[in-house]
Amino acid sequence: MIKVVDLYKSFGSLEVLRGINNEIHKGEVVCIIGPSGSGKSTFLRCLNLLEEPTRGEVFIDGVSLTEHRDNINKLRQKTGMVFQQFNLFPHMTVMENITLAPIKLKGMKKEEAREKAVSLLRKVGLYDKDNEYPNKLSGGQKQRVAIARALAMDPEIMLFDEPTSALDPEMVGEVLSAMKQLALEGITMVVVTHEMGFAREVGDRILFMDEGMIVEENTPEELFGNPKNERTQSFLSKVL
Amino acid sequence: MTVIMEWIAKLSDEIFFNLIREDRYLYFVKGLGISLQLTFYAALIGGCIGLMLALARLTNNRLLNFIATKYIDIIRGTPVVVQLLIIYFAIFATTSLPKVTVASIAFGINSGAYVAELIRAGIQAVDKGQMEAARSLGLSYAQAMFYIVIPQAIKNILPGMGNEVISLWKETAIAGFIGLEDLMRGADIVRARTFSNYTPYLVIALIYYYITISMTALLGKLERRMRKSD
Ligand SMILES: Nc1ncnc2c1ncn2[C@@H]1O[C@H](COP(=O)(O)OP(=O)(O)O)[C@@H](O)[C@H]1O
Numbered sequence: 001m002i003k004v005v006d007l008y009k010s011f012g013s014l015e016v017l018r019g020i021n022n023e024i025h026k027g028e029v030v031c032i033i034g035p036s037g038s039g040k041s042t043f044l045r046c047l048n049l050l051e052e053p054t055r056g057e058v059f060i061d062g063v064s065l066t067e068h069r070d071n072i073n074k075l076r077q078k079t080g081m082v083f084q085q086f087n088l089f090p091h092m093t094v095m096e097n098i099t100l101a102p103i104k105l106k107g108m109k110k111e112e113a114r115e116k117a118v119s120l121l122r123k124v125g126l127y128d129k130d131n132e133y134p135n136k137l138s139g140g141q142k143q144r145v146a147i148a149r150a151l152a153m154d155p156e157i158m159l160f161d162e163p164t165s166a167l168d169p170e171m172v173g174e175v176l177s178a179m180k181q182l183a184l185e186g187i188t189m190v191v192v193t194h195e196m197g198f199a200r201e202v203g204d205r206i207l208f209m210d211e212g213m214i215v216e217e218n219t220p221e222e223l224f225g226n227p228k229n230e231r232t233q234s235f236l237s238k239v240l
Numbered sequence: 241m242t243v244i245m246e247w248i249a250k251l252s253d254e255i256f257f258n259l260i261r262e263d264r265y266l267y268f269v270k271g272l273g274i275s276l277q278l279t280f281y282a283a284l285i286g287g288c289i290g291l292m293l294a295l296a297r298l299t300n301n302r303l304l305n306f307i308a309t310k311y312i313d314i315i316r317g318t319p320v321v322v323q324l325l326i327i328y329f330a331i332f333a334t335t336s337l338p339k340v341t342v343a344s345i346a347f348g349i350n351s352g353a354y355v356a357e358l359i360r361a362g363i364q365a366v367d368k369g370q371m372e373a374a375r376s377l378g379l380s381y382a383q384a385m386f387y388i389v390i391p392q393a394i395k396n397i398l399p400g401m402g403n404e405v406i407s408l409w410k411e412t413a414i415a416g417f418i419g420l421e422d423l424m425r426g427a428d429i430v431r432a433r434t435f436s437n438y439t440p441y442l443v444i445a446l447i448y449y450y451i452t453i454s455m456t457a458l459l460g461k462l463e464r465r466m467r468k469s470d
């Protein structure tokens with residue numbers, strides 16, 4: 001579904017991604033772990049071209065993103081992204097946040113979009129928040145609205161960049177359980193996370209990144225239980 | 241006592257000659273209308289030009305960027321009265337556009353350069369995550385700007401815009417240079433008839449001042465209301 005071939009990314013002279021190859025299959029939940037600054041976010045952002053790769057290719061359903069830049073808005077509809085800082089639109093209600101893209105981009109009728117939004121909000125466990133503005137919500141609620149907003153476009157793949165890192169500890173659980181729910185429904189997910197418990201429980205495959213490369217990848221059992229690479233071992237010993 | 245009586249008599253004379261006789265107050269009333277009209281249209285034109293320049297400066301297109309930067313440089317680097325005269329004599333001399341239209345365009349062109357910087361700063365102050373979230377949903381750059389970034393930027397821009405309109409209001413007093421009969425020119429005309437020292441100017445100073453403080457108060461109200469909706 002997503003295929004990454006020989007991906008490089010530099011910011012000026014700083015080489016952030018140094019040759020990434022990977023393939024993410026339909027229905028898979030891939031968790032990316034690794035020390036901060038290792039290029040996890042940059043990698044994720046290359047998957048929807050929020051970052052422009054310096055070299056290499058990203059294919060979604062066989063279509064190269066970099067070769068179809070002129071069609072990027074259409075291609076981006078295949079991926080939904082959830083950010084660490086939520087990035088809800090503060091001047092719009094929860095309902096407007098969620099329905100904007102389906103109405104403007106898919107030509108969905110307002111009524112239909114609203115119905116869909118309500119069911120998505122239910123799915124992430126939010127009731128009676130439709131007409132609130134984001135600043136009235138807690139962090140956990142904001143992030144769940146952000147998830148619903150991304151889902152509203154029916155993406156084939158959901159990208160999460162440390163979705164719980166900006167949350168107070170007591171709100172982490174509600175967001176993770178919403179994500180777990182999505183995983184159970186078979187949605188393809190790529191999740192950058194520091195929540196090792198989540199990665200272990202929900203992930204089908206774990207990628208360990210360090211210094212711009214995928215140093216090790218494996219099933220959660222293997223990677224957490226029996227890490228092969230020295231750097232993986234040292235990282236896990238620090239975070240577990 | 242007699243001093244006061246004399247002073248009152250003089251004042252009523254001044255008022256009579258400068259305002260009432262031959263309906264001279266009409267010069268002020270008509271001038272006020274022209275000045276307000278000029279400010280209104282110049283602000284409108286300036287707003288549009290400013291928005292375009294700001295967007296041009298925010299894109300990666302080198303040529304657009306260069307043009308916008310030069311425009312802003314040149315306009316801010318030359319006196320507005322010189323710009324007004326150039327536009328009037330060089331550019332509009334051959335057309336039959338009404339003077340107030342020409343002046344509106346000239347002041348709009350000038351104001352646009354200042355507004356551009358206001359808008360640019362206001363847009364840049366919007367969190368970058370907003371644009372990214374919008375683009376990640378599949379919105380185009382233009383859609384993201386229009387639906388997401390600009391509505392938020394307006395809050396940042398509004399106070400500066402208000403001040404810009406207020407300075408425009410005062411700046412338009414030079415419109416008489418191209419023969420437009422604005423408020424300032426109205427005072428000139430009356431003074432030429434009455435040979436008063438300064439009474440006509442005192443009258444327009446009061447009018448300019450009153451309009452200015454009214455606009456300031458209005459702006460304050462608007463800002464307070466916007467803050468409430470935060
Ligand atoms: N837009 C950018 N400009 C310059 N450097 C950047 C930019 N984005 C990220 N970096 C740098 O790239 C490196 C990797 O960043 P990032 O992908 O955010 O790492 P991670 O998500 O693993 O913490 C860091 O050193 C960061 O400072």
Ligand SMILES: [Mg+2]
Binds near residue numbers: 041162
């Ligand atoms: Mg990161």
